[in-house]
Amino acid sequence: MRLTSTLRIASLASTAYAVQPWLDKTLNYEERLLSFIAQLNDTQKHAMVQGDTELTDNGTGVNACIGHIQGNSSLGTPGICMGDGPAGVDNSLDNVTAFPAPVVAASSWDTSIQYEFGQALAQEHMGKGRNIVLAPTINILGSPLWGSRCRNSVRRPMADHAHGGRRYDGHPKSGSPRVPLRKHFAAYNQDTNRFGNGPEWVTVDSVVDKRTMLELYLPAFKASVQEADAASVMCSYNRLNGFFTCENDWLLNQTLRQEWGFEGFVVADWCFSTRSTVAAVMAGLDISMPGGDLTDGYGFPA
Numbered sequence: 357m358r359l360t361s362t363l364r365i366a367s368l369a370s371t372a373y374a375v376q377p378w379l380d381k382t383l384n385y386e387e388r389l390l391s392f393i394a395q396l397n398d399t400q401k402h403a404m405v406q407g408d409t410e411l412t413d414n415g416t417g418v419n420a421c422i423g424h425i426q427g428n429s430s431l432g433t434p435g436i437c438m439g440d441g442p443a444g445v446d447n448s449l450d451n452v453t454a455f456p457a458p459v460v461a462a463s464s465w466d467t468s469i470q471y472e473f474g475q476a477l478a479q480e481h482m483g484k485g486r487n488i489v490l491a492p493t494i495n496i497l498g499s500p501l502w503g504s505r506c507r508n509s510v511r512r513p514m515a516d517h518a519h520g521g522r523r524y525d526g527h528p529k530s531g532s533p534r535v536p537l538r539k540h541f542a543a544y545n546q547d548t549n550r551f552g553n554g555p556e557w558v559t560v561d562s563v564v565d566k567r568t569m570l571e572l573y574l575p576a577f578k579a580s581v582q583e584a585d586a587a588s589v590m591c592s593y594n595r596l597n598g599f600f601t602c603e604n605d606w607l608l609n610q611t612l613r614q615e616w617g618f619e620g621f622v623v624a625d626w627c628f629s630t631r632s633t634v635a636a637v638m639a640g641l642d643i644s645m646p647g648g649d650l651t652d653g654y655g656f657p658a
Contacts, residue, residue, distance in 0.1 A: 379432050395431060403428075407647030420484045422447060423626070423645045438537075438623075438645070442491035442507040445480045452480050457506040458492065474536070488535045488588065488623075494576040495544050503547040538580045540592035540625060542607060543573045550593040551628045559628075561595040578616055587620040591641065593629050602629045608640030 377383060378392035396404075408426045423438035439445065445452040455477065461469050481489050493508045502508075543562035544550075552559040564573060580586040589612065591602040601607055602624045612618045621642040624630045630644040 376432055392431070392433075400428060400431075405643050407643075407645045420447065420449060420486065422490070423488075423623075423647075425643070436488060437486045438488040438490060439481065439484065439486045440490045442493045444477065445484055445486075449484055452484070459497070459506055459508055462508075478536075488537055490537050490539065490590065492536065493539055494580065495540055495542075496572060496576075498545045502545060535587045537588040537590050537623060538577060538586050539590035541577055541589050541601060541612070541622075542592065543569065543596050544592035544594050544601075557628075559594050559600070561598060563597055574611070577612075581612070581616045581618045586618070588623060589618070589620065590623050590625050591629060593625055600629070600631045602641045603632055603636040603639040605639045613640060 378388040378395075380388065383391075393401075403426055406425075407423050421437040421439055425436040425438075427433050427435035439447060442458050444455040453476070455473070458473075461473050477489065477491070491507075493504060495504075495508055497505055497508050499505075543564050545562070546560060549560040551557070577586075577589065580589075591604075591608065594601060596604055596607060599606075602622075608622055612622070622640055623643045624636070624641055624645055626645050630636060630641070636644075
């Protein structure tokens with residue numbers, strides 16, 4: 357009887373895999389991915405690269421996801437929940453730990469502490485149903501007046517290099533598929549004018565030569581990719597040498613993907629980073645947040 361039941365279950369599973377081979381874990385990732393993409397129409401593809409939630413109920417304690425990608429029950433794919441933050445679970449959710457500011461642990465120069473921090477933080481995000489953690493912040497600390505300094509690493513580039521490569525290694529090893537997202541890529545070091553001012557809403561422009569970028573602003577991100585196998589990166593609000601970072605080919609395609617070998621996905625910072633559709637996609641942007649239509653944070657067509 358037990359054997360019959362087992363065979364029946366196995367038969368049902370085989371039938372399901374034949375219809376939906378992307379669910380068959382005996383196949384390699386590329387086979388599963390290609391078979392899945394082949395089943396998607398244009399609307400379904402768009403839904404996977406665009407958020408489907410608004411921010412109106414965030415901060416009320418009822419929405420665990422500051423960003424969400426809808427699932428598809430007919431295809432057997434779950435939704436994806438994204439949430440902050442670098443110093444612990446936020447969004448007014450209860451029963452979570454108030455960790456010390458990340459800069460405190462980073463200032464210890466002890467990468468093992470960063471690793472343990474990542475493990476603990478991953479467990480708490482997992483408990484709130486989050487799949488992608490919008491952290492860590494690994495920009496260099498250039499000014500004590502920067503509003504995001506408390507959730508950032510230390511200002512010395514080589515320390516950022518070490519912590520960028522090590523801090524959130526703990527996430528994927530803590531018992532559940534959860535992805536840390538390194539931010540903000542790149543040269544994002546002040547909050548003043550980060551959203552821009554009307555009528556054209558042009559944001560602050562970080563003018564930095566290539567050598568300075570490679571030696572000061574990018575080592576932590578490079579370490580995240582090449583030493584910690586980062587799966588996701590967030591492009592930032594600011595411009596870099598005249599180009600918005602989320603449509604900056606040198607930054608996303610030439611440096612991140614081609615030079616460093618990044619194989620993950622790039623997410624735009626919330627609301628005000630997606631300034632175009634075609635230009636951003638061609639430059640290397642994968643996911644626009646929070647959604648759910650093709651407009652930017654200012655209501656203009658993206």
